Amino acid sequence: MPTLTGTIENGSVVVPGKLVLTLANGTVKDTAPKKVFVPKPIEILCPDGVIPGSTTVEETETKFTSYLFEYFPRISTSPDVFSEDQLSPFPFYSIIPNIASVDLADLVPTGMVSDVLATGALRIAKIIANDPALAANIGGVFPKGAYNNSASYKRGDMVSYLDRFFIASEVAPFSGIIPTNVAYWMEIPIQPTGSVALGDSTTYGAGWDASGLAPSQDSVYDILEIIQGAIALKANTTSPTFAGNVIVPNQTAGSNNTRAANTAYVDTGLALKSDLTYVNTQLALKADDAATTSALALKANTTTVNTSLALKANLASPTFTGNPTAPTPAIGDNDTSLATTAFAQALCRPAFRVNKTTGTTTTLNYTILFNSEALDTNAAFTDDGFTCPLAGSYLFGGGVGLTNNDSVVRPFNININVNGTLFNTLGQIAIGNGGATLPLSSILIPGLAVGQIVTISVVIPVSFSYTVNSAYFWGFRLPV
Structure with a gap:
């Protein structure tokens, strides 16, 4: 038989008294040894407000009946006198479950207020219990x-x-x-291991397309490292330093400006000048010094030529100074073309990160307002949303700190929206009375159009008081 335990208190003070249990109606135990149970009251004295540890009672869970529980406070001793007035929640009906031990507090109340289950309900329960195939298809997961x-x-x-x-x-x-x-x-959003589903760490590539998975910080870090590595291989537009075999366009013969000269331009220019051997041969034919001097004055001066050549860049491994310029390649270009600063900047924009540092208490669904910008390259973020300035695929993420001001465990959904319409749920959490911080899964939104607005919001199933203590939200356009 189950052991009945429990303590009866009035606030922090125990209430001595008498616990009386009475079967709601007679019943039988139809297994050996068979017994008949009659509705005769069972009195249990609790002189210090605690049910004695040796108290056992017959379980009624399998007998389809319940006990009436009554508790009469003691008002005097020697002899014991008990009040006829009972304290709430007494009296009440409850079954005694078929377990080793049960506490009185777990029986208050069970909701069973009739003596027995209805015959029809009992028959249905037996049919379901005896047919596993039927039981497997009624309700549940x-x-x-x-x-x-x-x-x-x-x-x-x-x-x-x-x-x-x-x-x-x-x-x-x-x-x-x-x-x-x-x-x-x-x-x-639960993995088969039982963990909360986080971002997928698959390396960026064609597998991301239509995968349905949010990328992890690790995979985003890897692709950003690739992008930064690609940028590091490009030359600055101001005072660039080249290596290897630098290719520049041919310049018009005779040009004299700040454009880069290749070896073809230099060789062509030299070919237009007089050969020193030819000059010397011609001078040898002259006897008049004055005529020779006059002739030499009409020929190329090697010092002038060398001075001009020193102002030109070598085709192999040239070194530039000042502010060299070059055409800006199209976004996505991946070859040996010169990369300008405009090309490098376009790879990483637009991008933003904003913060909410002040608490907001509400009882409704709430679109989070941010009051601090750490980064906003295109001035595209207002206090509640990011307005897309450049069409493309964007990666977003963030986190939210919440406090449930209610005494009941409440669920929260953190959603990301496009033009006020739910795009996906970034995170879910249930919080009792107290606070928690929910880091949000990063999510890819492909094909954002110019002017579309992206926001994040807290969504609750019913109205209750809660506080959004803090939040952060970031995003950037992918360079592909």
């Missing part, structure tokens, strides 16, 4: 293992797919529809 494209699913079936759990939402059976189709499936 039904784990089905890893998703199988050829298997049939219906509402309540749960599968694992792409390191996530999904629950089928359609009543009619269906097959061949992958779990990322939101018309047939609902996603649960």
